[in-house]
Amino acid sequence: MPEAMIRLEDVTKRFDSTDQSAVEGLSMEVADGETVVLVGPSGCGKTTTMKMINRLVEPTSGHIFVDGTDVLEQDAVRLRRGIGYVIQSIGLLPHRTVAQNMATVPKLEGWEGGRIEERISELVSIFDLDERMLERYPSELSGGQRQRVGVARALAADPPVMLMDEPFGAVDPIVRERLQDQFLDIQRRLQKTIVFVTHDIDEAIKIADRIAILNVGGKIEQFATPEEILRQPANDFVRKFVGVERGLKRLALMKVEEIRVEDGPVTAPGSSSKDALEELARFDFDWISVVEDGELLGWVDRSGLEKAERVSDVDPRPFSAYVTGESTLREALDSIVTSRTQVAVVATEGQRYKGILTLEKISKEIVT
Amino acid sequence: MDLFGAVWTWLTAAENWSGSAGIPVRLWEHIQMSAQATILGALIAFPAGVYIGHKRRFEFVAVTVGNFGRALPSFGILGLTYTFTLNWPGNIGFWPTFIALFLLAIPPILANTYVGVKGVDADTVEAARGMGMREGEVLTRLELPLATPLIVSGLRLAAVQVVATATLGAVAGWGGLGRFIVDGFSVGDDPQIVGGALLVALLAVATEVGFGLLERVVTPKTRSQRSAGGRRVLPGPAIGSEAGSAS
Ligand SMILES: Nc1ncnc2c1ncn2[C@@H]1O[C@H](COP(=O)(O)OP(=O)(O)OP(=O)(O)O)[C@@H](O)[C@H]1O
Ligand SMILES: [Mg+2]
Numbered sequence: 188m189p190e191a192m193i194r195l196e197d198v199t200k201r202f203d204s205t206d207q208s209a210v211e212g213l214s215m216e217v218a219d220g221e222t223v224v225l226v227g228p229s230g231c232g233k234t235t236t237m238k239m240i241n242r243l244v245e246p247t248s249g250h251i252f253v254d255g256t257d258v259l260e261q262d263a264v265r266l267r268r269g270i271g272y273v274i275q276s277i278g279l280l281p282h283r284t285v286a287q288n289m290a291t292v293p294k295l296e297g298w299e300g301g302r303i304e305e306r307i308s309e310l311v312s313i314f315d316l317d318e319r320m321l322e323r324y325p326s327e328l329s330g331g332q333r334q335r336v337g338v339a340r341a342l343a344a345d346p347p348v349m350l351m352d353e354p355f356g357a358v359d360p361i362v363r364e365r366l367q368d369q370f371l372d373i374q375r376r377l378q379k380t381i382v383f384v385t386h387d388i389d390e391a392i393k394i395a396d397r398i399a400i401l402n403v404g405g406k407i408e409q410f411a412t413p414e415e416i417l418r419q420p421a422n423d424f425v426r427k428f429v430g431v432e433r434g435l436k437r438l439a440l441m442k443v444e445e446i447r448v449e450d451g452p453v454t455a456p457g458s459s460s461k462d463a464l465e466e467l468a469r470f471d472f473d474w475i476s477v478v479e480d481g482e483l484l485g486w487v488d489r490s491g492l493e494k495a496e497r498v499s500d501v502d503p504r505p506f507s508a509y510v511t512g513e514s515t516l517r518e519a520l521d522s523i524v525t526s527r528t529q530v531a532v533v534a535t536e537g538q539r540y541k542g543i544l545t546l547e548k549i550s551k552e553i554v555t
Numbered sequence: 556m557d558l559f560g561a562v563w564t565w566l567t568a569a570e571n572w573s574g575s576a577g578i579p580v581r582l583w584e585h586i587q588m589s590a591q592a593t594i595l596g597a598l599i600a601f602p603a604g605v606y607i608g609h610k611r612r613f614e615f616v617a618v619t620v621g622n623f624g625r626a627l628p629s630f631g632i633l634g635l636t637y638t639f640t641l642n643w644p645g646n647i648g649f650w651p652t653f654i655a656l657f658l659l660a661i662p663p664i665l666a667n668t669y670v671g672v673k674g675v676d677a678d679t680v681e682a683a684r685g686m687g688m689r690e691g692e693v694l695t696r697l698e699l700p701l702a703t704p705l706i707v708s709g710l711r712l713a714a715v716q717v718v719a720t721a722t723l724g725a726v727a728g729w730g731g732l733g734r735f736i737v738d739g740f741s742v743g744d745d746p747q748i749v750g751g752a753l754l755v756a757l758l759a760v761a762t763e764v765g766f767g768l769l770e771r772v773v774t775p776k777t778r779s780q781r782s783a784g785g786r787r788v789l790p791g792p793a794i795g796s797e798a799g800s801a802s
Contacts, residue, residue: 243685267687278682282700282775292686324777341686350685 198249210405227401271341444512448542561746596660604668617669624662648729667709671702711766
């Protein structure tokens with residue numbers, strides 16, 4: 188594992204007005220380029236933990252290191268300029284245009300105009316923003332647009348570290364999913380070190396390299412990959428938090444290409460119907476995939492073959508749905524249960540036939 | 556009809572527009588006194604309001620002074636300061652008038668500055684800080700621009716109150732437009748009383764309108780298209796309107 192980019196050592200925060208600690212003895216490491224998601228019930232200290240990293244809150248005791256240096260030994264302003272910060276309400280400057288908002292940190296850093304402009308058009312393309320939006324004011328954007336501008340602004344000076352406190356909390360599920368997809372896409376390219384807070388366990392599972400499930404007082408109940416948390420919840424608290432459908436959630440994490448697909452009945456247009464019928468019977472199916480030089484043409488059924496001489500005499504019918512290697516097992520499962528034949532056909536991009544998936548096969552994957 | 560005609564005659568009489576006691580001289584005295592008192596009041600109230608609003612410290616001071624301002628007995632202050640400023644240099648009545656007006660100017664400016672700065676959305680301020688703005692940058696790039704309309708409206712309230720109240724200075728022996736009214740009373744010259752009052756009212760209205768225009772100009776844009784009533788950008792209560800109704 189690479190050197191930790193963020194390291195918390197026995198960090199405690201007690202606010203003056205309270206005798207209970209908001210965070211008590213928290214230790215954790217975030218590796219360079221890793222996305223760690225903090226989840227936990229309201230008031231468990233997620234925001235406090237995050238704010239201690241950029242010194243908006245000073246810890247009562249303990250140490251926090253960013254890139255190997257104790258944050259308390261750095262100038263708070265310098266530290267923050269190197270850490271992108273996004274909060275749920277985003278906090279765009281209402282009297283500045285979108286472009287001016289995105290230019291905030293570069294401007295504070297004294298970049299010259301040309302370089303700022305260049306960076307803004309770069310951000311526009313990274314975030315797939317509408318150019319015309321740049322001259323608008325925050326009050327003239329939709330919620331989803333505001334979120335994207337908020338994240339783009341935080342990334343403007345290309346900080347190695349990002350702190351994101353429920354950045355997608357205030358938008359509807361459909362927009363949120365799009366923002367998450369875009370986030371993943373961008374993160375794959377930029378490889379920032381990210382601490383991300385959310386209430387939504389599904390969001391955590393989707394975007395995290397590792398998830399820290401926190402209990403009241405910032406107590407870590409489990410700190411592991413999404414897959415491990417779903418497969419082996421450390422305790423009842425985690426099990427409850429992860430909720431029902433653990434199996435389905437795990438399926439959503441696995442790609443079809445990660446497992447071995449099964450063989451299914453296959454024939455070629457040039458084969459005789461007799462051979463095709465035999466192949467079909469071998470699998471106890473009443474339909475068969477037609478594949479020519481590895482390319483999936485469609486399927487034909489038993490009654491069609493029985494009336495024909497050769498497979499090519501029957502027009503293959505296209506599959507209404509098939510899954511690719513990129514699909515998740517959850518999508519494959521959906522394809523299986525909604526198909527009449529209870530089988531999902533697997534093909535890659537470009538219709539290269541790979542095999543089939545059945546319910547038993549998928550079920551075996553999560554049981555083991 | 557009779558009185559109106561007489562007032563008109565008084566207002567247009569050439570002899571009233573010349574000499575050391577003419578309308579231009581009195582008007583200029585009035586404006587000068589009002590400007591000095593408002594500016595000095597602002598020099599004290601504005602920094603104090605900015606400090607209290609930004610730091611959120613000593614907030615009770617801003618609140619107390621703001622409330623006190625509405626009940627400020629200008630006439631009482633005039634009388635109170637009259638006796639012990641008698642030996643001060645300057646024209647008779649200058650200091651009592653100046654002190655009373657200066658004290659009158661402070662509360663609305665202090666209260667509006669404080670509310671304007673404090674009223675900037677806390678999340679926006681936190682995000683700005685989190686991005687690495689220094690305290691001074693938070694103030695100059697965020698809090699002050701957004702607070703400007705409310706601050707100017709505080710100035711407007713102060714200036715209008717000061718202009719109206721400066722009339723009292725004549726009671727203490729100072730000049731200004733109040734002279735016409737006070738002298739008019741002493742000799743029973745009704746047209747002069749009404750004429751003087753009209754001039755004061757006109758000056759107050761001009762002040763109101765002038766600052767109103769300024770307020771429009773300094774209000775930061777938060778929309779790309781101009782929209783009806785788009786000048787209200789600030790959340791938060793406008794103490795201004797309260798103080799205004801009490802004067
Ligand atoms: N400035 C503060 N002064 C006093 N107590 C505070 C302050 N900020 C947070 N707390 C307390 O610290 C605890 C942790 O708060 P924190 O905001 O970190 O929770 P959170 O996990 O982010 O919750 P949520 O999911 O609701 O955002 C809470 O009990 C909260 O009331
Ligand atoms: Mg929080």
